[in-house]
Amino acid sequence: MALLEIKDLHATVGEREILKGIDLTVNAGEVHAIMGPNGSGKSTLAQVLAGRELYTVTAGQVTYQGKDLLELAPEDRARAGIFLAFQYPVEIPGVSNMYFLKAALNTIRKSQGLEELDAFDFLTMVRDKMTLMNMDQTLLNRPVNTGFSGGEKKRNEIFQMAVLEPKLAVLDETDSGLDIDALKLVAHGVNTMRSPERSMIVVTHYQRLLDYIVPDFVHVLSGGRIVKSGGKELALQLEKEGYAGLGIADDEEAA
């Protein structure tokens, strides 16, 4: 049984239809890259999977672990093992990163019938993951993403992913705004978490990220549909020929 099965998914924001029939199957352990020009619907797909209320699903089905995903509230999706690494991580002044992540981890653990961790056990547990992401302990005591640099925010996303250990990670343009060193660090963090039990959907505009996170499958999204699917070589073809090589405008928003 596939971990995630998307069938003919349509979604709108306001009056505008953005997803116009997406079909995608992700099996356990697979890494799927979703590429596409600006405005093609990549980020919408990522947010719909996480349960953002801004988008309305008008048709189609999403099955996760054999259950209807679209019925679940965002927090229930997270508890079921779905994790979205945000393109623009949200700043939350007044809530410390540590309090936030401990609360998140404990609600997820509780839903899985595991014991909640106290502050000491939590710190012991996250120490290695902080080292992995080259995160300073002071970042834990600061308010969530507040005053973080772009690179720190993205690292914080992957760090959260490492702590929450999802079954399906959706990375939304995790490479945007990163210099090459930060990109390598983030990719290393992601690669460390690859396992036969964990699937990933990596959404990106550029092929660059896929040099470091090598996908099993590549899908090209255009006009709210997947127009081409292939192996990792498809990303290389895109790199060489651009979206124009597939007959797609590079910026559909402007087009």
Next chain:
Amino acid sequence: MSAVAVETGQWLAEFTQQAAVAPWMQALRERAFQRFAELGFPTTHDEEWRFTNVAPIARAHFANAPATAKLTDAPAAAEPGVAEKYLGKLASFGDNAFVALNTAFLGEVAVIQAPHGAMLEKPIRIDYTATDAAHTAPRTLIVVGADAHCTIVESYSGTGRYFTNAVTEIVAGDRAVVDHYKVQREDEAAFHVATMQVQLGRSANFTTHSISLGGALVRNDVNVLLAEGTEATVNGLYIVNGTQHVDNHTSIDHAQPHGTSHELYKGILDGRSSAVFNGRILVRKDAQKTDSKQTNKNLVLSDDAVIDTKPELQILADDVRCTHGATIGQLDAEALFYLQSRGIGKRQARSLLTYAFAQDVIDRIRVADLREQLEKFLFEKFHEHAQ
């Protein structure tokens, strides 16, 4: 008889029945009562009281009771004559009926004096507790000498439906450092009106936090006068629910050059509550190089709560930096989604964000046990709200 005469007439009996005081204080009382009788209680036609209707106070009858402050860690008794020297000279009753009424009922005055150069490390606590059906006129005078440092925590609480009409006067000398807090946790049936008048010396550093949590009808006036190079931080937090009404009027007067003022007021409104923020900043002609920033942020959790916020900037100098901003909003939908996407339930996420909104002000409180006490209070309050 006019409405004003009827309302003030009820106070005459209480006024004349007061215990005797020193002749100078009696003379001050009499002038103040006369002024109160002339002014009467303000109405909503009065610009300063447009959004706050004090008719419930004017119509009610309260029995006058002495306002006795419980002082903790106060320095040695003030020099004789300090009260006579300052009382009534800082907080003017010329055009404020409530200050006039408070002055007309002068009796026990809590006088705190920090001598020249004194370093008072322990926070000085001034607690006022009111009882049902009583009118009290708490009067606090804080005189901080040049180069002295002190921390003051004023608290107001009580039980029942009563009327507390407080006046606090603070005068700080040159280079004095004063960290002041006012915590208003009155009964939710009570009326609370308070004026704080602050006069600061050259290069003095003054911080005040007004935390307003209780009361049915609350009005806080904070008036701060700066001198050359003075730095003033005027912060506030108000949290109202049910049918509570809280009105915060602040006035920051930059009379001299090189003054700095920072002002942050945050409010959380739920139920059918209402709040007013009116922030006046005056930069006088000579107050060049003034740096002033005012922010008022409101979090509105229900459809029926009402907030009126108004900056009032009068800038008469030309080489100054003054900024102001006000926001009224609901919980940030993106932040809610972010928390939910990490497994945190919607209710818990809402309470966490509400708590965080207030935390921003609470974090600035430098008296550790006060900060912890308020954190605990807020945590329980919003945890409850989330259920």
